[in-house]
Every structure is written in structure tokens, then in C-alpha cells.
Amino acid sequence: MDKLSREEVLHVAHLARINLEEDEIEKFRVQLKKLMDDIDKIKDVKDYDEEMLISPVDHNAPLREDSEGKMLEYKTVMKNVPHSTGNFVEVPVMLNE
Amino acid sequence: MNNYKTTVGIEVHAELKTKTKMFSNSANHYGKMANTCTNVIDLGYPGTLPTVNEEAIHLGLRAALVLNCKINKHMHFDRKNYFYPDNPKNYQITQNRTPIGVDGYVLIDTENGKKKIRIHDIHIEEDTCKSIHSDKSSLLDFNRAGVPLVEIVTEADMNSAEEAVKYLEKLRELLLYADVSDCKIEEGSMRCDCNVSVSKTDKLNTKVEVKNIGSISNVGVAIKYEEERQIALYEKNETFKEQTRRFDDKTMSTILMRVKETGNDYRYFPEPDIPFIDLTDEYIEETRKNLPMSAEERRNIYLDAGISKVNVEKIIQNRTVSDYLNKFIGKINLVIASNLLLGDVAAYLNKYEMKLEDTKLTDEKFETVVKYLDSGKINSKIFKDIIEDIMENEESIDEILENHNIKEMGEDELIEIINNVLENNTKSVEDYKNGNERAIKFLMGQIMKETKGNANPVLVTTKLEEMLNK
Numbered sequence: 141m142d143k144l145s146r147e148e149v150l151h152v153a154h155l156a157r158i159n160l161e162e163d164e165i166e167k168f169r170v171q172l173k174k175l176m177d178d179i180d181k182i183k184d185v186k187d188y189d190e191e192m193l194i195s196p197v198d199h200n201a202p203l204r205e206d207s208e209g210k211m212l213e214y215k216t217v218m219k220n221v222p223h224s225t226g227n228f229v230e231v232p233v234m235l236n237e
Numbered sequence: 238m239n240n241y242k243t244t245v246g247i248e249v250h251a252e253l254k255t256k257t258k259m260f261s262n263s264a265n266h267y268g269k270m271a272n273t274c275t276n277v278i279d280l281g282y283p284g285t286l287p288t289v290n291e292e293a294i295h296l297g298l299r300a301a302l303v304l305n306c307k308i309n310k311h312m313h314f315d316r317k318n319y320f321y322p323d324n325p326k327n328y329q330i331t332q333n334r335t336p337i338g339v340d341g342y343v344l345i346d347t348e349n350g351k352k353k354i355r356i357h358d359i360h361i362e363e364d365t366c367k368s369i370h371s372d373k374s375s376l377l378d379f380n381r382a383g384v385p386l387v388e389i390v391t392e393a394d395m396n397s398a399e400e401a402v403k404y405l406e407k408l409r410e411l412l413l414y415a416d417v418s419d420c421k422i423e424e425g426s427m428r429c430d431c432n433v434s435v436s437k438t439d440k441l442n443t444k445v446e447v448k449n450i451g452s453i454s455n456v457g458v459a460i461k462y463e464e465e466r467q468i469a470l471y472e473k474n475e476t477f478k479e480q481t482r483r484f485d486d487k488t489m490s491t492i493l494m495r496v497k498e499t500g501n502d503y504r505y506f507p508e509p510d511i512p513f514i515d516l517t518d519e520y521i522e523e524t525r526k527n528l529p530m531s532a533e534e535r536r537n538i539y540l541d542a543g544i545s546k547v548n549v550e551k552i553i554q555n556r557t558v559s560d561y562l563n564k565f566i567g568k569i570n571l572v573i574a575s576n577l578l579l580g581d582v583a584a585y586l587n588k589y590e591m592k593l594e595d596t597k598l599t600d601e602k603f604e605t606v607v608k609y610l611d612s613g614k615i616n617s618k619i620f621k622d623i624i625e626d627i628m629e630n631e632e633s634i635d636e637i638l639e640n641h642n643i644k645e646m647g648e649d650e651l652i653e654i655i656n657n658v659l660e661n662n663t664k665s666v667e668d669y670k671n672g673n674e675r676a677i678k679f680l681m682g683q684i685m686k687e688t689k690g691n692a693n694p695v696l697v698t699t700k701l702e703e704m705l706n707k
Contacts, residue, residue: 157320194507201512206292209262227271228376231322
């Protein structure tokens with residue numbers, strides 16, 4: 141198979157919350173398949189019996205003391221907010237809570 | 238209709254009682270003006286890095302311990318990816334592969350004895366921002382974004398609405414008494430989602446997740462509603478897909494929500510910004526050793542002290558009262574102490590909408606007054622007369638009694654009163670001598686009336702019996 145299915149492309153588009161035109165769906169069926177084939181090559185790498193690497197550093201996570209630090213001023217927060225109502229950030233209605 | 242078996246699994250989110258958030262040092266305060274407790278980490282600004290709150294790990298461990306879980310000593314966090322306005326960095330930091338606790342259990346009381354509800358896992362994560370929805374838009378408050386949570390996931394071990402309610406009540410009690418969370422459902426610091434399915438066989442049918450249930454009793458209502466709804470569909474030979482519904486407390490019904498990402502769609506992967514966290518055996522044992530006294534231990538102490546079952550449950554329902562009472566274990570009569578706290582003291586606090594700590598009732602005063610009641614130096618009527626002074630004035634109990642001119646009556650004075658009462662009630666004296674035990678109660682009442690409640694009732698009883706039996 142050299143292409144993904146139409147449904148698979150639409151599913152990935154839904155997860156990224158983007159709409160695709162018909163010609164784009166066709167284009168991505170090929171491009172995404174190529175991408176996945178490349179990722180599959182990782183499977184050929186020798187599987188070392190080592191602990192999973194989750195971070196580039198080899199020490200444990202430093203823990204932070206539970207004491208309050210400086211917070212952002214309300215006005216500063218709202219500077220980057222395009223729409224607001226009262227003190228709230230306003231966004232298009234979220235049906236899918 | 239009755240040959241269907243209900244199966245319920247529950248997910249509970251409980252906010253942890255920390256001062257700051259899970260991955261940032263902004264304040265974890267409920268009830269502040271919207272969007273005033275945030276920083277760049279909570280708002281998901283690019284280039285920011287999370288730092289792990291030590292206390293949140295500590296409270297997560299406590300929760301895992303009281304739920305009898307095995308502890309993942311070598312744990313890390315994962316990113317759960319989804320694209321949604323309640324989480325602007327587009328992933329939630331959670332624990333997918335190495336939850337802090339696994340394979341635990343909670344015991345609930347059922348008609349058939351104790352039942353074990355298995356805990357699949359308990360993991361630590363950050364809360365999303367709070368959203369309020371209207372038809373036209375959604376409003377977001379990022380004060381809640383990043384608040385530390387534990388999510389507690391059961392196996393599908395409950396078979397009725399009643400069992401689910403019992404499980405939640407028990408869980409709430411465990412978390413509350415371990416000082417993990419304040420578990421206020423009405424404030425959203427404890428939230429429940431239920432997975433409900435019904436089946437005529439042992440094979441589980443399609444499950445429905447019900448979210449947004451605002452109280453423990455409504456969990457029962459929602460489960461019963463789902464049972465009936467699903468059975469009605471099967472009876473009509475209809476099937477349905479796995480779905481998420483929300484509970485609507487206005488109609489007491491569940492309403493279909495749109496389908497959200499599940500399972501693989503979240504593309505979990507280890508959070509690269511937070512290296513491993515190792516919990517040492519010493520740390521785990523130290524935490525276990527220092528767990529606050531559980532509700533169950535408290536129940537046993539109170540029952541052993543002779544407090545009635547009803548009052549024990551009333552005390553357990555009110556953590557403040559229980560903590561207060563515990564200060565006096567082994568020092569005073571706990572039955573009298575609990576009667577005061579649940580009776581006159583509670584009535585006073587309700588009347589003036591006050592908390593115990595807002596009053597002038599010191600530990601010393603409480604101890605003294607309970608001892609005086611216990612020895613009969615004062616009676617409950619006197620206590621009622623002086624309670625306002627006890628709660629409002631700095632004076633000691635002795636000073637308050639003196640101000641009210643309440644003195645314990647001297648023995649001579651008491652004997653004189655008893656003599657008078659006996660002389661004026663010869664019929665009752667005769668009745669008593671003829672074996673009518675009730676007559677002594679009448680005589681007691683007359684004496685207490687004459688003494689205006691100032692006599693020590695224990696002393697009155699002794700003296701009266703002595704004089705009657707002469």
C-alpha cells in the first residue's frame with residue numbers, strides 16, 4: 141500500500157483541528173504514508189536493553205518547594221487575550237467539554 | 238427488566254491541598270478573581286519549563302497509601318496531547334505509564350458485608366482551566382490551570398448506584414482524613430465520572446461515560462437513569478456506540494456529548510522536560526508512618542469511649558469537630574465532650590455563623606467545663622446559662638461561674654434543703670420506702686428546683702439516698 145486511507149487522513153486532520161480540501165486529502169494520503177514508512181525504519185535499530193530515555197539529563201527531577209512565587213498581573217495576562225468578558229477569557233463555544 | 242446486571246467503574250479527580258500549582262509556583266487558591274493566579278507556565282507560553290511541586294508528590298503518595306496501592310518508586314510524567322482551549326499548551330502533563338500507585342483497593346459496607354472495590358491506578362496530573370459555557374461562547378478562568386490533581390480509577394467492580402455512592406463516600410472520607418484534598422464537590426475540588434453498562438450475561442456490554450456530576454447523591458441518580466435508559470434501548474433491540482454523556486441536574490438526566498479523543502488519539506509520550514522521580518523506601522515509610530489518624534481509627538476510639546454510633550458518625554462527618562475532640566483523648570470524658578460539641582456548642586456556632594476558632598473557647602476552658610460537668614459540679618442547665626460567656630469572654634470557667642453567682646452549694650445548706658423537701662413530701666417518702674423507686678426521681682427534681690440547679694447532682698443523689706435510708 142503506498143497511500144493511507146482517506147479516513148486515516150481525515151482522522152489525523154480532525155486531531156489537529158484542520159479542514160482539508162479534496163486535493164489536499166489526496167496529497168496527504170501519499171505524504172503521510174511516506175512519513176510513516178520513514179518512522180517505521182526506527183524499528184530496524186537494534187533494541188538495546190537499556191532504560192527508556194525520557195530526558196536529555198541523567199539526574200532525577202529536582203523537586204520544588206511548595207511556596208508561592210511571583211504571578212502575572214491580571215492586566216498583563218489579558219494583553220494577549222483577543223476577547224474577554226468580565227475577568228474571563230472568551231473563546232468560541234466549546235461543545236465538547 | 239430486572240435480569241440485567243449493572244456494572245460501574247468510576248474515575249475521580251481530586252485537587253490536592255497544596256499552596257502552589259503542580260508545575261509552577263503560582264498560587265493554588267480557590268475563589269480568587271478569575272485569571273489572577275497564573276504565570277507563564279500555567280498559560281502555556283512557549284519556552285517555559287515545568288518544575289515539580291514536592292508537596293503534590295507527597296500528597297499523591299499519601300493518597301496512594303490510603304488506597305492500599307503498590308507504589309511506583311521509579312516514576313515519570315507523560316504528555317497527553319489534545320487540542321482544546323482549556324489547555325493552551327495542547328497537552329496535559331499526567332502519568333500514563335508509571336502512575337504513582339497501582340493495584341489498590343477500598344472496602345465498602347454492603348448488605349452482604351464488606352466488598353472490595355479495586356483501584357486500577359492513581360496518578361498525579363495537572364488540572365485544566367475552568368470553563369463556563371453559554372450558547373454563544375465559552376469563558377475561561379486559568380486560576381485552575383495547573384492545580385495539582387490525583388485521578389483515581391477503579392476497576393468495574395460496582396454493581397449498583399448504591400455501591401457507587403458508598404464507594405465515593407468512603408473515598409472522600411479517606412482523602413479528607415489523609416489531608417490530601419478538601420474534596421468539596423460543589424467547588425469542583427472532587428469530580429466524578431462514571432462508566433455504566435448493563436448486561437443480561439457476564440459479558441460486558443457497551444459502556445457509557447457520564448461526566449459533570451455535581452454531587453455524590455447525583456452519581457446515584459445518574460447511574461439509575463443510565464440503567465433504565467440502556468435497558469429500554471436493549472429491550473427495543475436497539476444498540477448504541479460507546480459514548481460520553483453529561484449529567485444535567487435540572488432534568489436529572491444524561492445528555493449526549495460530542496465524541497472526544499480516546500486512547501491512542503492522545504499520543505501519550507514521556508514528558509521530556511521532567512526527568513525521572515525516585516521515591517525511596519525510607520521516604521515512603523516515613524510518609525506512611527506520618528499519615529494523619531484515619532476516620533476508621535477515630536471511629537474505634539470514639540466507640541470505645543462510649544459515644545453513641547449516631548454521634549460517632551456525626552463527628553466523623555465534621556472533620557473540625559473530630560480534630561478538636563482528639564486533642565482531649567485520655568484527658569476528659571469524651572461522651573460529655575462530644576455531646577457539648579454536637580449540641581450546645583454547634584447550636585451556638587450555627588446561631589452566630591461562627592467557627593470554633595473564632596470564639597474564645599480555649600482548650601483549657603473546654604477541658605475544665607467538661608470536667609465540671611463530669612463531676613457534677615455544674616449541670617447542663619448551668620452550661621446553657623454560661624455558654625455565651627464561655628464563647629465570648631476571655632475569663633476562666635471559675636471566673637464565669639463566679640460572675641453568674643453560681644457556687645457549688647455547701648453540704649450543710651444542701652442537707653437543710655433536702656430535709657425541707659422530705660418534710661413537705663411525706664407521701665413520696667412513704668412511696669419510696671414501700672419500694673416505689675420512681676418516687677426518688679420526683680424528690681430529686683424538687684431538690685434541684687429548690688437549689689436552683691446550683692447543687693452537685695451526684696452529691697444530691699448520695700445525700701438523698703443516705704437520708705431516705707436512715
